[in-house]
Amino acid sequence: MLAILQDIQEKEHYISVDVMRSVACYLDVPESRVYSVATFYKALSLVPLGKNVIKMCNGTACHIRGSPEVMKAFEKELGIKNGETTEDGMFTLQTVNCLGACALAPVVTVNGRVFGKVRVKDVPCIIQEVREDETE
Amino acid sequence: MTELIEITIDGRKVAVEKGTKILSAAKELGIEIPTLCHHEALPPDGNCRLCQVEVVERGKRKLAVSCMYPVRGPMEVFTNTERVMDARRSVIRLHLNRCPQATILQDLAREYGVEPLDERFVAEHDDLCIRCGRCVRACAALGNNCLGFAGRGWDRTIIPPFDEPPVGCLGCAACAEVCPTGAIKVREEGNIREIWGREFRLVRCTSCGEYFATKEQLEKVDSCGVEVSEICPHCRKRDEAKRMKIS
Numbered sequence: 001m002l003a004i005l006q007d008i009q010e011k012e013h014y015i016s017v018d019v020m021r022s023v024a025c026y027l028d029v030p031e032s033r034v035y036s037v038a039t040f041y042k043a044l045s046l047v048p049l050g051k052n053v054i055k056m057c058n059g060t061a062c063h064i065r066g067s068p069e070v071m072k073a074f075e076k077e078l079g080i081k082n083g084e085t086t087e088d089g090m091f092t093l094q095t096v097n098c099l100g101a102c103a104l105a106p107v108v109t110v111n112g113r114v115f116g117k118v119r120v121k122d123v124p125c126i127i128q129e130v131r132e133d134e135t136e
Numbered sequence: 137m138t139e140l141i142e143i144t145i146d147g148r149k150v151a152v153e154k155g156t157k158i159l160s161a162a163k164e165l166g167i168e169i170p171t172l173c174h175h176e177a178l179p180p181d182g183n184c185r186l187c188q189v190e191v192v193e194r195g196k197r198k199l200a201v202s203c204m205y206p207v208r209g210p211m212e213v214f215t216n217t218e219r220v221m222d223a224r225r226s227v228i229r230l231h232l233n234r235c236p237q238a239t240i241l242q243d244l245a246r247e248y249g250v251e252p253l254d255e256r257f258v259a260e261h262d263d264l265c266i267r268c269g270r271c272v273r274a275c276a277a278l279g280n281n282c283l284g285f286a287g288r289g290w291d292r293t294i295i296p297p298f299d300e301p302p303v304g305c306l307g308c309a310a311c312a313e314v315c316p317t318g319a320i321k322v323r324e325e326g327n328i329r330e331i332w333g334r335e336f337r338l339v340r341c342t343s344c345g346e347y348f349a350t351k352e353q354l355e356k357v358d359s360c361g362v363e364v365s366e367i368c369p370h371c372r373k374r375d376e377a378k379r380m381k382i383s
Contacts (some may be wrong), residue, residue: 012352031297032272032284039286 001027001037005044013049042096049083050092052130055109059098062106066119070106071095073123090134091127145213158202158213159187169215170224170244172231172316173268174203178277183268184231186244190214199223225250231266236266238317264319267292271311271320274378280304280356282332283311296332307336307350343375346353 001023007020015038024031038044056062056071071093075081085092099107103119104116108129118126139154145162152161157180162169173184181203192202193211199219214220228250232241236253244250272294275283282302286295296302307329312320323330327338327347338347339354341369348368358364365372 020298021278030276030281032275032281035286035297036284040288 001029001034002041004077005034005038005041009044013051014045014047015052016046038106048085048089050089051134052090052111053092055096055099056082057095057099057105057107057109058095059102059105062098065105067095067106069120070108070118070123073120074108074127077127090131091104123130125134141207141209143207143211143213146215147165152207154208155206156287158189158191158200158205158207161207162189162202162213162215167215170362171203172266173270175270175314178270178273178314180204181269184266185227186224186231188220188227190217190220220316221248224248227286229253235264235317237264237317238266238319240317241266258361263276264317264318265315266295266317268316269294270314270316274310274314278310279306279308301333305332305334306352306356307334308353339366341371342366343371344368346370 004023004027005015008015008023012019020034021031021036024034027034038046054074056067056074058067058071071082074093078086078093080086080091080093082093082095099109099114101107101114101116104114106118108115108118110126110128115126117123140151141154142149142151143161144150145158145167145207146166148165148167150165152164159169159171159174159180169187169189171184171187174187180203182201182333185201187202188199189202189205190197191198191205191211191213193209202213202215207249225248228241228244228248231238232245232250235241245252256341269285272283272285275281280302282296282305283294284297286293286299296305309320309322309331312318312322312331320331324338324347327340329338329350336340336350336352339347339349339351340346346368354364354366367375
């Protein structure tokens with residue numbers, strides 16, 4: 001079930017109620033079961049996410065190396081808070097607990113692409129880069 | 137024939153079938169172990185951790201959740217050592233922190249001498265649900281699997297799927313019946329029963345005229361291929377007793 005939900009998450013950027021109903025029907029399991037799984041995992045979102053998901057690592061190493069400041073810079077740049085999505089549906093900002101690349105702390109990933117040793121002044125460049133990729 | 141294993145609980149010997157849970161073995165001896173999430177009619181889930189006991193098995197001494205721990209070989213069990221009492225006290229304290237209003241927890245706290253929580257930590261909410269999952273198991277066993285856990289950690293809750301009034305709910309109220317803290321609210325007025333945000337029409341017993349079940353409940357029984365009688369359990373018992381007397 002998790003594999004199916006992950007695939008849907010990747011394609012649709014979120015898991016809708018209709019989707020959960022279909023999954024339950026397809027797997028012949030109760031809807032309550034699918035709902036439990038979908039709400040349990042942080043990797044699955046029940047609300048639509050933006051096209052580009054920015055994950056700011058807030059693990060111990062990243063935290064010490066200044067991830068809260070970088071996070072603030074992202075929030076300011078995009079005009080949204082942690083966990084929110086921009087109005088144009090372009091960006092979603094999230095914090096995660098560890099991306100497993102502490103040597104590159106503080107780490108940010110955008111759609112799985114890793115940016116290491118991010119400093120506050122790099123933030124506008126990262127967003128610019130993603131925007132440019134989008135227009136290409 | 138299944139293998140019988142002799143174990144000792146609080147110094148008393150009992151022979152039980154292999155795989156029996158410690159809790160049932162203790163019950164055979166009349167030794168009481170407090171429980172919250174355990175229900176005789178439902179599969180054990182080991183959620184509330186209140187039934188912890190100390191087990192000495194193969195030279196190791198450890199705490200075990202007695203409702204889930206199977207007897208696999210010779211063992212000695214202690215249900216009232218200081219370590220067990222400590223474990224239970226801390227479990228009660230944790231539950232009480234979540235549900236300070238639950239009378240069953242208040243009683244347990246008094247019985248076990250759990251110090252009242254520091255005012256600063258008493259949450260101001262009327263949450264009565266201890267997340268034991270009895271209702272979830274009851275709905276899986278008797279209803280249509282309409283309840284489940286959602287979320288995780290402190291934010292874990294028990295709600296119908298998608299937090300909407302459950303479509304498949306029979307209104308049987310088994311969930312409310314098994315809830316140890318009375319967290320699930322059922323409202324009954326005249327021939328209407330309201331639960332989980334849905335209203336159900338109640339059916340009268342053809343014998344005594346009391347409302348006793350919902351239409352959906354009887355339909356479910358019917359779909360299981362059992363003959364539906366619109367007689368309440370009370371009257372059915374009485375009729376059965378009469379029949380036995382005559383024969």
